[in-house]
Amino acid sequence: MSSEADLALALALARTAGEHALGVFGVLLALLLVAVLLLWRAHWRWGVPHATSRLPAAAFLLLRLFIGFGLVVGAAAIFAELAEGLGAHRAMGAVDTAFTAALGQAVPLAALQLFAAITRLGDPLTVIVICAGVGAALLWCRRRWLALAWVVAVAGNSLLNVTLKSVFGRVRPPHADGLVIASGYSFPSGHASGSVVLYGMLAYLAVRLLPRPWQLPSLLVATAVAFITGSSRVFLRVHYASDVLAGFASGAAWLAVCIVSIEMTRWYRRRRG
Numbered sequence: 001m002s003s004e005a006d007l008a009l010a011l012a013l014a015r016t017a018g019e020h021a022l023g024v025f026g027v028l029l030a031l032l033l034v035a036v037l038l039l040w041r042a043h044w045r046w047g048v049p050h051a052t053s054r055l056p057a058a059a060f061l062l063l064r065l066f067i068g069f070g071l072v073v074g075a076a077a078i079f080a081e082l083a084e085g086l087g088a089h090r091a092m093g094a095v096d097t098a099f100t101a102a103l104g105q106a107v108p109l110a111a112l113q114l115f116a117a118i119t120r121l122g123d124p125l126t127v128i129v130i131c132a133g134v135g136a137a138l139l140w141c142r143r144r145w146l147a148l149a150w151v152v153a154v155a156g157n158s159l160l161n162v163t164l165k166s167v168f169g170r171v172r173p174p175h176a177d178g179l180v181i182a183s184g185y186s187f188p189s190g191h192a193s194g195s196v197v198l199y200g201m202l203a204y205l206a207v208r209l210l211p212r213p214w215q216l217p218s219l220l221v222a223t224a225v226a227f228i229t230g231s232s233r234v235f236l237r238v239h240y241a242s243d244v245l246a247g248f249a250s251g252a253a254w255l256a257v258c259i260v261s262i263e264m265t266r267w268y269r270r271r272r273g
């Protein structure tokens with residue numbers, strides 16, 4: 001923050017957002033799903049070769065790779081900005097604390113109980129079970145390289161998150177309501193990054209393997225599940241909002257790296273025949 005006035009304004013906005021946290025959450029979820037829908041339509045209109053396309057297929061691959069690298073850079077920049085904010089005169093911490101305190105007083109118990117159930121979708125045990133199940137299914141379908149990429153994506157993100165947590169060592173916010181108990185460091189959120197990678201990779205597999213009518217619904221469901229699971233950590237006050245945003249950013253960057261790597265490998269294997 002550049003001045004005390006800026007910090008005071010940010011704290012006031014954080015308290016207001018916390019008091020209306022459920023409404024803010026609903027608006028952000030709706031905007032995210034609309035954005036995914038628009039990107040999907042743009043992808044099928046301009047990002048995929050058609051019978052009337054004048055560009056070679058390689059050009060469309062390069063376009064997708066360019067977009068993927070752009071996502072990596074953008075997500076990494078967001079993460080870096082948040083990480084830098086941790087030490088910027090503790091201003092971000094004060095804003096996080098103000099938002100969390102206001103949220104804790106405004107959100108009803110029934111909503112918290114619902115979020116406590118939903119957050120299990122990002123628990124380590126859930127991630128391990130889904131990772132093992134999907135990997136086994138891919139092997140059974142003789143998709144060995146895709147199974148390997150799937151396991152590397154999910155397991156690699158877990159290792160990345162553990163490493164980042166140990167680097168920043170941020171203490172979690174107080175969460176004494178008993179609905180969910182979490183230990184370890186707070187920044188970035190493992191549930192947020194893990195959900196983005198796990199359900200993002202599931203959406204990628206759906207786009208690769210399922211008939212087209214199933215692809216967009218799968219993508220929308222995966223997006224909603226990842227966002228809700230990550231956001232649940234803020235409502236349950238086991239993470240600050242910046243922790244979850246950083247988790248979304250790091251997970252999106254890793255997901256983009258994995259998908260770009262898979263697509264490049266896929267193209268190379270096709271070229272080799």
